[in-house]
Amino acid sequence: MSDTSLSDAVYGLPPAELADVPPGAVQVSPLVPGSARLEDCADLSLARVWMLAPPGTVERRFVLAQALRALRPGGDLLALAPKDRGGARLARELSDLGCGSAEEARRHHRICRVVRPEGALPLDAALSEGAPRHIDNLALCTQPGIFSWDRLDPGSALLLATLPALKGAGADLGCGLGILARAVLASPAVTALTLVDVDRRAVEMARRNVGDPRSSIRWADIRAADLGLTRLDFVVTNPPFHDGGAEDQKLGQVFIRRAAEALRPGGSLWLTANAHLPYERVLGEAFKAVTVKASAHGYKVFEARK
Numbered sequence: 001m002s003d004t005s006l007s008d009a010v011y012g013l014p015p016a017e018l019a020d021v022p023p024g025a026v027q028v029s030p031l032v033p034g035s036a037r038l039e040d041c042a043d044l045s046l047a048r049v050w051m052l053a054p055p056g057t058v059e060r061r062f063v064l065a066q067a068l069r070a071l072r073p074g075g076d077l078l079a080l081a082p083k084d085r086g087g088a089r090l091a092r093e094l095s096d097l098g099c100g101s102a103e104e105a106r107r108h109h110r111i112c113r114v115v116r117p118e119g120a121l122p123l124d125a126a127l128s129e130g131a132p133r134h135i136d137n138l139a140l141c142t143q144p145g146i147f148s149w150d151r152l153d154p155g156s157a158l159l160l161a162t163l164p165a166l167k168g169a170g171a172d173l174g175c176g177l178g179i180l181a182r183a184v185l186a187s188p189a190v191t192a193l194t195l196v197d198v199d200r201r202a203v204e205m206a207r208r209n210v211g212d213p214r215s216s217i218r219w220a221d222i223r224a225a226d227l228g229l230t231r232l233d234f235v236v237t238n239p240p241f242h243d244g245g246a247e248d249q250k251l252g253q254v255f256i257r258r259a260a261e262a263l264r265p266g267g268s269l270w271l272t273a274n275a276h277l278p279y280e281r282v283l284g285e286a287f288k289a290v291t292v293k294a295s296a297h298g299y300k301v302f303e304a305r306k
């Protein structure tokens with residue numbers, strides 16, 4: 001579906017002191033629930049795009065190419081990123097996409113301004129490299145930029161190896177591609193499973209990968225949303241511990257509190273985490289009994305009973 005009504009778009013949250021984004025610019029980041037899809041903007045339709053470019057190389061080249069595809073000739077792109085998280089490569093990447101840029105260094109960022117030239121640009125390789133696809137090693141649909149998009153995360157692998165067959169209604173908080181959800185739904189005693197993720201690409205891929213009538217999938221930020229989940233029998237999660245590229249242990253702690261709120265008394269949280277993360281105290285505060293069920297290769301699996 002094409003949305004031709006947009007004129008100004010912003011991707012992510014560029015620091016206000018580095019990019020003067022007008023209040024009317026429409027958010028197109030997949031990490032902001034409810035935002036528009038940059039992929040749906042019609043070719044040559046946008047007048048201006050501001051972008052805090054993501055750190056992953058394939059993902060960044062894809063979104064730069066999407067922005068240039070959607071910009072009209074003479075339209076402006078301002079793309080910026082911290083120097084050590086892709087910023088140092090922005091000008092070169094834009095040049096590979098057929099665009100010269102004026103580059104500026106400020107506050108540890110590289111800021112590139114582009115006026116989209118007339119005519120066709122060499123965008124196809126970047127657009128196809130970053131697009132959703134099915135990959136055989138996971139046997140799942142996935143897209144660069146999603147957490148662990150092309151391999152099984154070792155923490156998730158340990159949880160999969162440890163998880164018993166679950167029963168009743170539950171949730172998968174931070175569902176990613178739906179790897180944990182698929183394993184949970186293999187148990188016929190599971191009656192319902194709500195999957196939640198802040199990444200729209202993950203939600204779209206989980207819809208394709210899970211496809212089970214007992215599942216429902218929500219694009220939401222666990223920190224903000226009242227998910228309306230109550231009296232659940234179980235929650236599974238491999239919580240994130242990064243936000244915007246920086247380690248954020250508080251995020252995982254919010255996941256634990258949200259899980260505790262969503263469970264019925266006696267319900268269980270199954271959580272996998274990097275062993276160095278300080279989750280024991282929060283688990284102990286929110287749950288009656290906490291047991292380490294597995295520990296290997298730097299990861300731990302907890303069962304916490306409410």
Ligand SMILES: C[S@@+](CC[C@H](N)C(=O)[O-])C[C@H]1O[C@@H](n2cnc3c(N)ncnc32)[C@H](O)[C@@H]1O
Pocket residue numbers: 147148153156173174175176177178179180196197198199202220221222223237238239240241251
């Ligand atoms: C460590 S990954 C686990 C993904 C998947 N469950 C797996 O095992 O492969 C954590 C997931 O949480 C999502 N996430 C991060 N912050 C979130 C938030 N505030 N609200 C909801 N989901 C979030 C990420 O997009 C990511 O998919």
